[in-house]
Amino acid sequence: MTRVNRAAATGLAAAAAWACGGQDAVPRVDDADTGLTISQAIAVEPVLDDVAALYLTIRNGGAEEDTLVAVQTVIAGRAEIHDQMPDGDMVHMRLRERVVVPAEGTLVFAPGGLHVMLMELTAPVVAGDTLVVDFRFARGGTRTARVPVVAYGDLP
Numbered sequence: 001m002t003r004v005n006r007a008a009a010t011g012l013a014a015a016a017a018w019a020c021g022g023q024d025a026v027p028r029v030d031d032a033d034t035g036l037t038i039s040q041a042i043a044v045e046p047v048l049d050d051v052a053a054l055y056l057t058i059r060n061g062g063a064e065e066d067t068l069v070a071v072q073t074v075i076a077g078r079a080e081i082h083d084q085m086p087d088g089d090m091v092h093m094r095l096r097e098r099v100v101v102p103a104e105g106t107l108v109f110a111p112g113g114l115h116v117m118l119m120e121l122t123a124p125v126v127a128g129d130t131l132v133v134d135f136r137f138a139r140g141g142t143r144t145a146r147v148p149v150v151a152y153g154d155l156p
Contacts, residue, residue: 035062036101036140041133041147042155043118045125052125054079054116054133054147055109055155060101067138068107069098073131077120084113093117101137111155127151 041056060066071079081096099114101107109115118125125131129149136142 035060036066036137036143037061038135038143038145041145043125043129043131043133043147043149044152044155045127045129045149046121047152050119050121052076052118052121052149053111054118054131055111056116056145056147057109058101058107058135060103060105060107063103064139065103065105066101066140067098068101068135069138070136071116071133072136073118073133075122075125075131076118077122078118079133080117080119082115082117084115098138125149127154 037059039057039059041054044053044055046052054071058068068081071081073079081099082093083096085092085094096114099107107114118131127150131147131149132144133147134142134144
């Protein structure tokens with residue numbers, strides 16, 4: 001099994017575990033004015049190089065869609081939104097400049113799909129750390145979340 005396939009298989013297994021429980025222990029960021037809620041945010045320490053992954057759920061309880069246009073944290077030189085797309089024996093990532101959070105809907109960032117890549121890390125990111133991450137929305141402004149870091153194999 002290649003390194004990419006092993007990582008993809010582990011990511012899919014982690015996604016199933018993440019979806020089945022433990023999410024309520026992760027801090028939430030609620031905003032009654034815009035209807036945006038950030039929950040289940042978790043970062044995974046780097047496995048290779050200086051790249052960490054970030055997963056979360058965004059709930060839009062408002063009557064109008066909103067768009068996530070940027071993610072930032074001081075620990076990363078760049079934070080990019082990606083889709084993970086299987087292609088035969090390979091997995092490709094596609095950069096997303098922005099993603100829409102539907103009105104009265106939910107957008108899930110999870111292993112094996114939509115996620116945030118934290119790149120050009122300026123310091124080590126290890127399990128037990130907490131990252132401060134800003135999420136900027138087109139309508140809802142910036143929301144800041146405290147995001148716990150877990151080891152690659154320890155997604156809740």
